[in-house]
Amino acid sequence: MSVHPPAKGIDITGYDPHYFPVYPEKTFDTILCHYVLNVLQAQEQARVLYQVSKLLKFGGKAYFSVRRDITKPGFRTHFIHKVQTYQTNVILPFKSLFKNDTVEIYEYQHYCYLNQNQAEVSPFFERLEPKQQVGELASCFAFRDKFPVSEGHTLVIPKRKVSDYFDLSFKEQSACWFLVNLIKADLQHEFNPDGFNIGINIGDAGGQTIPHIHIHIISRYTGDVEHPRGGVRGMIPGKKGY
Incomplete structure (x- = not known):
């Protein structure tokens, strides 16, 4: 999860293990997870999905942006920082809002929220x-x-x-x-x-x-x-x- 300089009148909380290391203690109506999953291996990707599901208010929405220009998973040298960085393609089972050659944006809501009273689902x-x-x-x-x-x-x-x-x-x-x-x-x-x-x-x-x-x-x-x-x-x- 990441944060940009806040727009006027909008209260934004950021979390990043390096840049914003204080883990949030409340839940949120909206969460933006921007290009995080592409640099994580499968188990850590799952952990982020879990954390987002815990931090999101029931009925709230989270948005995941993932890169679509990665053709081969693995480690490569970061263009700016010149260090080895892991990158991989990510496909999520959530509603896709936008997709082009470089990015896809997914919308997530709690599974229990989306399927209330739907006995055919479970x-x-x-x-x-x-x-x-x-x-x-x-x-x-x-x-x-x-x-x-x-x-x-x-x-x-x-x-x-x-x-x-x-x-x-x-x-x-x-x-x-x-x-x-x-x-x-x-x-x-x-x-x-x-x-x-x-x-x-x-x-x-x-x-x-x-x-x-x-x-x-x-x-x-x-x-x-x-x-x-x-x-x-x-x-x-x-x-x-x-």
Whole structure:
């Protein structure tokens, strides 16, 4: 994210790890992410998308500009600073507002905001409180469980609606687990739990009730149950202890 000299009457906050290193502490109606993603590798690109999704107000809009004149990814010498700089092409699954030979501009809004009450997109949207979205990547998103078993109980869900986790592509699975890691870090900071259970219900025999696969991130706290030893083994009575 970057900022230019503010126009009169417009309040602008900038963030850049080098030039504006103070991370914003509030959310925003509008966010501009200008040519940032092209100089980052895939994992850091995903982290920026996540950060933008967290900093954007529900119903707000973020705009990503990406270069379209990069023909080959890799390191090259920066024209001005004469240092090795990574550059790559970037394609986002968001609404494209403008594109020419040098730039494309995307508009982003929260996935839960765009799909409110659209059960055909996901059965979760029939009863989801949309403002409970807590993070998003290009192919998955996360929100607080409507019926939490603990404080901070969160679901990570792929955007593609499939009922079986093993029907997801490896890329989709990897994105979900990367988002799990990001959500876990936020939960640790916000609630400081003493442990976690991470789980997926697959099929009727596995306890699945919603035909859109999702990963549970359940924060655990010392004393929340009398005998926590065995964790997820407790899903089958009599098999928890060993």
